[in-house]
Amino acid sequence: MIDLTRLYGAYATRLFADLGAEVIRVEPPGGGSDRRLPPATAGALAAGQGGVPFAFLALNKKSVVVDLTTPAGRDILKALVATAAVVVVEPEAEDGLLADILAVPGVRVVTVITPFGLTGPYAGFAASDLVVQALGGIVWLSGEPGKPPLKIAGEQSLFVASxxxxxxxxxxxxxxxxxxAGHVVDVSxxxxxxxxxxxxVQVxxxxxxxxxxxxxxTRDATESAFACQDGWVFLAAPLALQASWSGLLAWMKEEGFDGHAALTSAPWQDRPRRxxxxxxxxxxxxxxxxLADKTKARCAAEALKxxxxxxxxxxxxxxxxxPQLxxxxxxxxxxMPGIGSEVTIPGAPYxxxxxxxxxxxxxxxxxxHDAEVLGRMNQGHPGRADPAGRASA
Structure with a gap:
């Protein structure tokens, strides 16, 4: 797999690398822009490594440096593409890059990931995570009624696209x-x-x-996050979830909570008023x-009971x-060299x-991996993942 991604497809190619595919990042002299995404220390960058996002998203991948602004560099890329079953690309990096890739003979999958796709009135527009989330609609659904919309944290459009x-x-x-039969996969x-x-969409x-x-x-008064002693808990106890509502009232009564009587009054049996x-x-x-004197752990235990x-x-x-994780x-x-000798990270998502x-x-x-990959290519031995799933030379 040839990896020409920087943002939207970086996690997609990592998913293949984790399953044993040989994923070869093609980077310009000086490195891809994703190496410099913060937080990144000057020492890590000077050592040719990268920041924290890069260290996570580029696990299991290989790196070769190719200057795609030169004819010789484009020829090297074409030779690499000719060895690959899959190419994943964000084509705005270099003019004509996608056309060069598609012109290489052979059967392969070329996956093109852009903010808005290859066609339509927004094709070719630049964007950010905020812009994609907003124009994709998720920002409209995030936040509280009557307040401004919210972007979901964590660069979610990049991961969802991947x-x-x-x-x-x-x-x-x-x-x-x-x-x-080869394929071109156009991902917006x-x-x-x-x-x-x-x-x-279904609504x-x-x-x-x-x-x-x-x-x-129309959300019920009970359906929200509420503060407790050491943080927050999410509660849902509308009348439609009678067991949840009854259980909450019973817990309050057992604790001798003085607000119990108010919640058993007639208005709290009126769904629209709630x-x-x-x-x-x-x-x-x-x-x-x-909940002021109750920890999250106790709330969870009482809720289960x-x-x-x-x-x-x-x-x-x-x-x-x-405990589940x-x-x-x-x-x-x-x-993760440059960040720490050992770092704890999320494992397999399945x-x-x-x-x-x-x-x-x-x-x-x-x-x-310049010497390994480019040398192997020159010798006519591209290398593929073995049937067991781990990459072979």
């Missing part, structure tokens, strides 16, 4: 290997976001209305007073001690019946 691209590429590769990050908008299709922030303003701003404000005061739909809101720090051995400790997922190597230094 997930869609990886799935489409895998399907196209299977077809190419089965029928001997905007369309990937628009396709993943919770149930907004419009079935009910003829556009979803908005906060569940169209969605009003006044009732939401009243419930927030009561529930946060009730009483069938209350309530769960802790985990911080990043909490995830490392999450620890039991599944989700986190992996790997070497489990397969065969142990083909692995982290074999840290993110590559710039040009680390």
């Amino acid at each position: 997930l869609y691209a990886a799935a489409a590429t895998a399907i196209a590769l299977w077809d190419a290997e089965t029928r001997g 990050a905007q369309e990937c976001i628009a396709h993943s908008l919770q149930n907004a 419009f299709d079935l009910e003829g209305r556009v979803s908005t922030r906060g569940g169209e303003g 969605t009003t701003a006044a009732m939401k404000a009243e419930f927030k005061v009561l529930i946060e007073r009730f 009483r069938k209350i739909v309530m769960a802790p809101v985990a911080s990043i720090a909490d995830l490392g001690a999450d 620890l039991f599944r051995r989700f986190f992996q400790t790997v070497a 489990r397969l019946s065969e142990p083909v997922w692995a982290i074999d190597r840290p993110a590559p230094r710039l040009g680390e």
Whole structure:
């Protein structure tokens, strides 16, 4: 696999690398722009390594340096493409790059990832994660009613685009290997976001209305995140979830909470009233007073015992001690030169019946594999992943 990505497809190619594909990053002299994404130390950059995002997204990959601004560099790229079953590219990097790739003879999958796709009125437009999220619609659905829309944290458009691209590429590769027909996969990050908008598309299709922030303003007073002693918990105890509502009231009664009587009064049996701003404000005061002396762990334990739909809101720090993730051995400790001798990172996002997922190597230094990859190419031995899934020379 030839990797000509920087942002939208970087995780897609890493997913293939983790399964044993030989993923070769083609970088310009000085390195790809993604190496410099913050946080990045001057020492790591000087050593030809990269920042924290690069160290994660380039695990298991190889790096070769090719100057694509020169005719000789383009010839090297064409020779690399000729050895590959898959090329993943963000083509705005160099003029004519995609045309050069598509002109190389052979059967392969060429996956093109851009903010808005290769056609249409926005084709070729520059964008950022915020712009793609906004024009994809997820920003409209995020946040509180009556307040500004919110961008989801964590560069989500880049990861969503990568997930869609990886799935489409895998399907196209299977077809190419089965029928001997090549494919061009045109991935629009905007369309990937628009396709993943919770149930907004179905709501419009079935009910003829556009979803908005906060569940169209009809969310029950109990459905929100509330403060407790050491953080936040999410609660959902509307009348439609009678067991959750009854369990919450029973817990309050057992604790002798003085707000219990107010919540058993007639207004709290009126579903429409429970969605009003006044009732939401009243419930927030009561529930946060009730939870003020209770930890997230205790809330979770009581919720399980009483069938209350309530769960802790985990911080990043909490995830490392999450009992489910620890039991599944989700986190992996790997070497990341330039960042630390060993770093704990998220592991495989799935489990397969065969142990083909692995982290074999840290993110590559710039040009680390020039001699291996380019020398092998010159000798006419491109190399492919072996049937067991790990890359062979």
